Amino acid sequence: MKPAKPxxxxxxxxxxxxxxxxxxxxxxxxxxxxxxxxxxxxxxxxAPFRKLNPLGTVPVIEDGEVVVxxxxxxLAYLAxxxxxxxxxxxxxxxxxxxxxxWLSVAQGPVFNGPCSARLVTLFKAPxxxxxxxxxxxxxxxxxxxxxxxxxxxxxxxxxxxxxxVYSYVALSPEGGxxxxxxxxxxxxxxxxxxxxxxASMPRSKVGLAA
Ligand SMILES: N[C@@H](CCC(=O)N[C@@H](CS)C(=O)NCC(=O)O)C(=O)O
Numbered sequence: 001m002k003p004a005k006p007x008x009x010x011x012x013x014x015x016x017x018x019x020x021x022x023x024x025x026x027x028x029x030x031x032x033x034x035x036x037x038x039x040x041x042x043x044x045x046x047a048p049f050r051k052l053n054p055l056g057t058v059p060v061i062e063d064g065e066v067v068v069x070x071x072x073x074x075l076a077y078l079a080x081x082x083x084x085x086x087x088x089x090x091x092x093x094x095x096x097x098x099x100x101x102w103l104s105v106a107q108g109p110v111f112n113g114p115c116s117a118r119l120v121t122l123f124k125a126p127x128x129x130x131x132x133x134x135x136x137x138x139x140x141x142x143x144x145x146x147x148x149x150x151x152x153x154x155x156x157x158x159x160x161x162x163x164x165v166y167s168y169v170a171l172s173p174e175g176g177x178x179x180x181x182x183x184x185x186x187x188x189x190x191x192x193x194x195x196x197x198x199a200s201m202p203r204s205k206v207g208l209a210a
Contacts, residue, residue, distance in 0.1 A: 117175030
């Protein structure tokens with residue numbers, strides 16, 4: 001199934017939150033129009049944008065009458081609505097729970113670690129960079145061990161769990177967190193990048209660890 005008209009995507013090209021939602025549109029091969037929100041100019045705080053997302057963050061999508069703010073909510077919506085195969089959001093309860101767990105990881109340890117470290121280096125966010133780097137490495141150590149012997153985060157095929165976690169892990173060198181010590185993570189990133197339809201995001205300075 002495809003949307004009757006292109007989905008309107010309100011995003012920000014250098015945001016990993018925005019990238020994970022945009023990546024899902026590419027993976028599902030859905031038509032969309034990208035609209036860059038002027039975060040530096042404060043557009044997210046104005047009344048028109050707050051009507052779309054009262055919390056004033058990107059990404060937000062408009063699919064006809066349906067408005068969905070929040071990156072992981074967008075992943076769940078797109079998979080539930082447009083992925084008829086059920087691959088991206090498995091309905092079997094144990095797998096469904098595992099996917100939810102990784103969505104929590106994306107909004108918890110990934111946000112507090114690699115995402116926050118990058119917010120400091122790229123956008124001068126008033127956060128503690130050392131703390132974010134420490135949290136990132138603590139998470140990566142556990143994540144690397146969990147990935148051993150696994151192709152994707154839940155089962156043998158990619159799900160929205162992989163999409164949710166991918167962007168800020170791939171971007172972590174931009175925040176000053178090297179992926180060099182984490183062989184399993186680097187191999188998993190490469191597997192995600194090989195999924196048909198994968199689209200990377202523009203890098204600001206530093207590329208992916210080899
Ligand atoms: N929980 C939200 C967080 C999104 C978020 O933090 N977006 C940032 C860009 S990376 C934003 O829009 N910031 C605007 C601001 O803080 O004023 C999601 O997953 O979409």
